[in-house]
Amino acid sequence: MHWELEITLLIFGVAAAWLSISTRSLLTSAVTLTVFSFLMALSFVTMGAIDVGFTEAVVGAGVTGIFIIIAIFKTARQSPEKPEPRLRAPRLAALLLFGALLIYGSTGLPDRGDANALLHRDPSAAGTVNAASYYIQNAYEDAATPNMVTVILADYRGYDTLGEEIVILAAGLICFLILRTTRERRERERRKSDRFNR
Amino acid sequence: MSFFLGHYAYWFIIGLLLIGFYAIIFKRNLVKQVIGLSIFQTSIILFWVASAVKWNATVPIYDPAFPLEETANYINPLPHTLMLTAIVVGVATLGVAFALLITIYKHYKTLDEEELIKEMKRW
Numbered sequence: 001m002h003w004e005l006e007i008t009l010l011i012f013g014v015a016a017a018w019l020s021i022s023t024r025s026l027l028t029s030a031v032t033l034t035v036f037s038f039l040m041a042l043s044f045v046t047m048g049a050i051d052v053g054f055t056e057a058v059v060g061a062g063v064t065g066i067f068i069i070i071a072i073f074k075t076a077r078q079s080p081e082k083p084e085p086r087l088r089a090p091r092l093a094a095l096l097l098f099g100a101l102l103i104y105g106s107t108g109l110p111d112r113g114d115a116n117a118l119l120h121r122d123p124s125a126a127g128t129v130n131a132a133s134y135y136i137q138n139a140y141e142d143a144a145t146p147n148m149v150t151v152i153l154a155d156y157r158g159y160d161t162l163g164e165e166i167v168i169l170a171a172g173l174i175c176f177l178i179l180r181t182t183r184e185r186r187e188r189e190r191r192k193s194d195r196f197n198r
Numbered sequence: 199m200s201f202f203l204g205h206y207a208y209w210f211i212i213g214l215l216l217i218g219f220y221a222i223i224f225k226r227n228l229v230k231q232v233i234g235l236s237i238f239q240t241s242i243i244l245f246w247v248a249s250a251v252k253w254n255a256t257v258p259i260y261d262p263a264f265p266l267e268e269t270a271n272y273i274n275p276l277p278h279t280l281m282l283t284a285i286v287v288g289v290a291t292l293g294v295a296f297a298l299l300i301t302i303y304k305h306y307k308t309l310d311e312e313e314l315i316k317e318m319k320r321w
Contacts, residue, residue, distance in 0.1 A: 003203060003206070006207065007206065007210075010207065010210040011210075013210070013214070014210060014213050014214060014217070017214055017217045017218070017237045018217055020233060020237070021217060021220070021221040021225065021230055021233060021234055021237070026227075026229055026230075029229075029230065029233060030233075033233055033236065033237070036237065036240070037240065040240050040243075040244060043244070044243075044244070044247050047247050047248055047250070047251050048250075048251060048255070048256075048257045048258075048273040049247045049250065049257075049273070049278045049281070050257055050259075051278055051282060052243070052247055052278050052281050052282060052285070055282050055285050055286065056240075056243070056285055059285055059286055059289050060240065060285055060289065063289050064236060064289055064292060067289075067292060067293055067296050068229070068232075068233070068296070070296070071229065071296040071299055071300060072229065074300045074303070075229070075299060075300060075303040075309055076303070076308075076309060086312075091223045091224060094223065095216065095219060095220055095223065095224075098215075098216070098219055099212065099216050102212045102215060102216075103209075103212060106205060106208040106209065106212060107205075109205065109208060109249075110204075111200065111201070111203075111204025111205070112203075112204045112205065112207055112208070112248060112249060112251055113203075113204065113251045113252055113253035114204070114252075114253075115252045115253075115255070115269075115270035119249060119250070119274060119277075120252060120269070120270070120274055122269055130269075131276060132269070132274045132275065132276040133269040135275055135276060136258065136266060136269045136272045136275065137266050137267065137269065139260070139275075140260045140266065146259050146260040146261075147258070147259050147260075148258040148259065148260065148272070148275040149258055149275045149278045149279050149282070152275055152276065152279040153279050153282060153283075157279060160283060161283065164283045164286060164287055167287050167290060168286065168287070168290045171290035171291060171293055171294050172290070172293075174294050174297070175293050175294055175297040178294075178297045178298060178301055179297055179300065179301070
């Protein structure tokens with residue numbers, strides 16, 4: 001949409017991401033990761049994805065930051081300066097191979113923003129109606145809601161969203177169970193040490 | 199110039215992917231590795247959102263000034279919907295990762311990968 005604004009936000013985003021993994025204090029790392037998430041939310045809005053920007057600002061920048069800060073306060077606050085791990089050369093080779101493959105792949109992608117790219121073309125490559133065009137043309141008529149993303153999320157792909165809720169429920173239950181068993185064990189150990197002291 | 203305008207976002211995304219991958223394979227602290235995972239995830243979301251863009255199109259909210267018949271008027275809403283789901287699921291899995299980290303720290307009193315491997319071999 002506005003490529004100057006996009007480039008500025010992306011440069012700051014890359015800088016914040018690099019800062020967040022290279023600093024030694026984990027608290028600084030958490031804060032810069034939040035900054036990175038918020039810059040990403042801004043660039044989503046610049047690219048026209050308002051709903052994704054909202055969600056990233058609330059869930060990505062807010063909740064992730066809170067999770068990391070809770071985890072840091074329950075564990076160690078510093079990541080002490082240690083030598084890099086063993087097997088340096090194969091890891092570096094994997095990183096470089098990954099980057100080279102990605103750059104090679106990106107040259108084959110269609111130009112961004114081209115309305116005739118395969119992703120947006122109607123009819124699609126298989127000769128059928130493009131799903132996205134169908135949603136754009138029929139969403140307002142079918143659900144009387146102007147926001148197409150909401151209509152797809154709640155009406156056309158409602159089962160998808162239901163599955164997402166099940167994943168969140170499962171994740172919450174897993175967190176609860178993991179942290180609960182440790183508390184029980186701590187109480188058992190305390191009782192044991194009480195018995196010893198008596 | 200048009201090749202640059204059509205592809206620069208992909209190069210930034212590749213940079214972010216490499217930063218996340220570097221943190222996952224090179225950092226010894228497990229919290230740093232999870233942060234790298236989060237950066238990796240966000241850059242994939244950025245890729246989907248970036249490829250949904252159409253130049254000179256409006257946001258996917260119905261506006262009577264832009265006729266619906268011409269789909270080039272509206273940005274592709276389908277990747278946005280899929281990424282909404284991905285962000286929320288990503289944060290849920292991140293919560294599970296941190297719960298596991300807290301448990302590991304209570305057991306072994308360290309979050310350093312190599313020290314953990316040494317401790318686990320001793321048991």
